[in-house]
Amino acid sequence: MSDKSLASFIERTKNQDRGQGLFELENERMLEVNLSGSVWTKMGSMVGYHGQVKFTREGIMSQGLGNLLKKAVSGEGAKLTRAEGNGVVYLADEGKKVVIVKLQNEALVVNGNDILAFEEHITYNIKMMKKVAAMMSGGLFNVRLEGSGLIAFTTHYDPVTLRVTPGHNIITDPNATVAWSGNLEPTFRKDVSLKTFVGRGSGESIQMEFAGDGFVVIQPYEEVYMQHTTG
Template identity: 60%
Template sequence: MERKYSIEQFIENTQERDKGQGLFELETERLLEINLEDAILAKAGAMVAYKGHVKFERQGVLEQGIGKLFKKALTGEGTSLMYARGHGKLYLADQGKKISILELSQDSLYVNGNDILAFESNIQWDIKLMRKVAGILSGGLFHVKLEGSGLVAITSHYEPLTLKVTQNEPVFTDPNATVAWSGNLTPEFVTDISLKTFIGRSSGESVQMKFQGDGFVVVQPFEEVYMNQQNG
């Protein structure tokens, strides 16, 4: 008689399986496997395990420049990145959030600073602080602009939803639920006074991100509370 809950059965059910998907591979919906051959950038603290010879380095001042360092100081720990260099298998996760892999092909993408998990080191990146909203939401919001070609892994609480933006139909989102958007879009912040009165002055829902043009925006069914809002 087969033992349903034996250690052997547990190992069989949960052990890693090489799916042959290349550099970035979804081991599970919430665990990213990277078949490391050189270097990638990842969210600091996202490593859960690795095999082989891998070294981790936090971004240095000279590598990223004074401008990025200054912006990172303003935005808190959400955008802290590390290099993972070497050869082996690297496993990344972020608080059990669902992981999506995107391949950029001379594209640009904006990702909320809390929702970036990893990307190839040849992709150009920069931290953008939304200063216009700083007076509305405590400290403002920040995101990372990614540009070029290569693989990117982003995270979301639960299943992400992608909304198409057209010239005739703009999309409005809650900033705390916005994960990413296409690089050709520039969000505008609008305040709904009636909604603010209805919900209360402290509610983030009185502030909305308005996307106009042709592109897409990714949202999650969850309102993230950021460090700068907690401390504000």
């Protein structure tokens, strides 16, 4: 018979420092940040912390006038919080799985809703895809991350990475698209022949198409992440 005592529960679920550095998977759905300095985190993702840590919302002008205007127009976007100090911070997002990758002078574009955390010295730019704004309510935000350092993003269930090669384009559902290599620039298109039975009032299917040489990460889940305008 399994031990159902409170002491056994505490022992089974207690946090463990595995000595893996700044970003560590406490479990597959929770990120442990061993903080000594500062990192960027998705706003609202902090579920616990200890130590001397200060949380500051991204300054309204920290990404320049262009991003300020995009946020003002949309009312939404990819919102970030800086965690600064010395301590341990635990991050999670709706129970989604956490993926940690290390950029080595590389660029990665992540769906704005799926970014969880990244090192402060990584250059980032929040971007709204203008071409899709007319197709979706509020458009689609993503975050371009470039440089060297750790980033963490989330996926519903296990992600799959598809290779994009010249002459072999990859077409994805925007609601299932998590990330793609920084050298790719997806295009959007409507396909009126692909009717959907639920969830698309227009009766049109919106798709992302990736061409060139790179990769795209998808998840086995259609996430309704389109940001709606306030009003």
